[in-house]
Amino acid sequence: MRLFLAAFALIVGTMPAEAQWLDRSWPGIPRTAEGKPDLTAPAPRGPGGKPDLTGVWNGPNPEPEMDPANAQPWVKDLVRQRQQDYQKGRPSYQCLPSGPESDRFAGWKRILQTPAAIAILNDDLTYRVIFTDGRTLEANPAPSWMGYSVGRWDGDTLIVDSVGFNDKTWLSRYGQGHTEALRVRELYRRRDFGHLQVEVTFTDPAAYAKPWGFTENMALAADTEMLEAVCELSSDHWDGSIADAANAGVTVAPDVLARYVGVYRGLYLTNKRTIEVSLSGGQLIARIIGAAGVDGGEMRPLIPRSQTVFEGLGIGYRFIVDDKGEATDVVEIHISGDSRFARQR
């Protein structure tokens, strides 16, 4: 269970304390009759008449549709290897910049727009600069974590093209690699005061046969402030792999395992999630539906830690058993807390 502790320690540093600015009223923003920020008011515009994206934004984790057939074999192998290692090499777990990773489009960021440059300041203290001074992308840029970006306006849409990424970053938390030839296109639209949408497309033929991407919807975080979320404890200190866990020596009798087989449903955050638990080769397998994984439904081998607690991909699963020994629920133990899923059959 060392993995859980490490992950827990990671988030403790980001817990906000009480602070005045966190409920500070922003001056000069449109408000409704009762004084709340009017998020559907028109988007503000800069001196050039283009939308001004300036503000503090927050968005949910995107779940890109990922077609396994689209990934080149080396990417598939890499994803499998990283899954075995609990994704511990993920840059954000290593306290390294996330670069173009899709989850970095979620969470907190401050956008600052000036005529010549737009800066995106992330809560993990990384940032990127998008040049809007008319320069073109470099043909042969030095590989970097955040890449090099130029932007231009197409009507009210900001089109950002980026190149020059190193190949150390991932495109998703599931471990999808990319090459230094990666190109990213982002289309930003602030449709009203409170909503910013970005359509992201990754193009990297040496890694993916076809371009792929996702859409991220961000909401203006009005009347509050962004707090730092700095990674201080690298996953270098995490122990183990799925193979290690399998060798940990806890065995659960086949008839006990069989009682856990079934379909469990519930909510994870605000998303419906179904967990299908099956037996394969004497091992419990969880298939998570509603958590778009690499292979569509994400398959997690469940490694026993005790007779009722199992570990799969860094998440704990506890089966709740009634007095007849039948499983009634499974609880997913996340670093953010527990989520309970009731058995359907």
Added chain:
Amino acid sequence: MKLFLAALILTMGTIPAEAQWLDWPTPGIPRTPDGKPNLTAPAPRGPDGKPDLTGVWDGENVVARPAPAALQSWVRDLALKYQQEYFKTRPYYQCRPSGPEAERFGGWRRILQTPAVIAFLNDDLTHRVIFMDGRKLEDNAAPSWMGYSVGHWDGDTLVVESNGFNDKTWTSRYGVSHTESLRVTERYRRRDFGHLQVEVTYTDPAAYVKPWGFTANMTLAADTEMLEAICEWSSDHWEGTVSDGPPVTVPPDVMAKYVGNYSGIYGGNKRTIEVSISGGQLMVKIVGAAQIEGGLGTAGLDPDAPQPLLPRSQTLFEGLGLGFQFIVDDKGVVTDLVEIHISGPYKFPRQK
């Protein structure tokens, strides 16, 4: 010598490659008749008539050695301890944000000025924002690496006040600590197009007997771009302290041969290395090394105190985070001392 290797790896990641933008002419800046950026043209001003600090700035190295007497005793004790550990817990070496550390005012940054917020974007991929919207500092801010900053204009001087720092950062690379009550005052003046000066003052009565600080000068890096300089190798993997070197012993008569003064040029400056013996141990004092070197090696708070040299072999010693190799001729006479930096070896001939 593992320490040297670790430090070498640290700097490798920052070597810039060839790239077009590195000699891309910045549009819209004043130029001299021969087309070079005119760094002494008047400073640009924003719509509000105040100086606009926007630009990429390269700061000279900052040397911030507060007088030991200005520090509370616990800060002095901690600085000595950090020196013994080769400063390996310096946040920068641990791949953590430098926060208010004096040396972070040197090096590269981009400033982006907007009416409500001024952003400082550092080349190590950290950033801070200075709120210009009239808000006051928080009384009870959540401790953070970069602190919370508000600014206002005093004539053409931007005055920035910051608090809300955690106590994990240092205020100087020489291991000077602070408490969460630290307040930092910065006064920025862009005296002309190409020059930006900042006066920094640290106030923290629980750590410093009186406020202390420094002045840093930055030059506009026109016609080029800033490159990322990401720390990827934490000093967690460094080994050793000054006191736990392997037990190599060098006979007193051999050490006596090394005593003397060695002089040469390092970084364009004359440098003299005075080697002496004290308490049966070889001591070294570097005269003319006030400037920060690329390496780890530097004295602590008192640059004038001789530091011990620990034997690694009969001719190779370690001290100040540097290697010292004595060169002996075939008659057993010491002719030179070589300082081994992460940037390479530097030879200093013996003077007497």
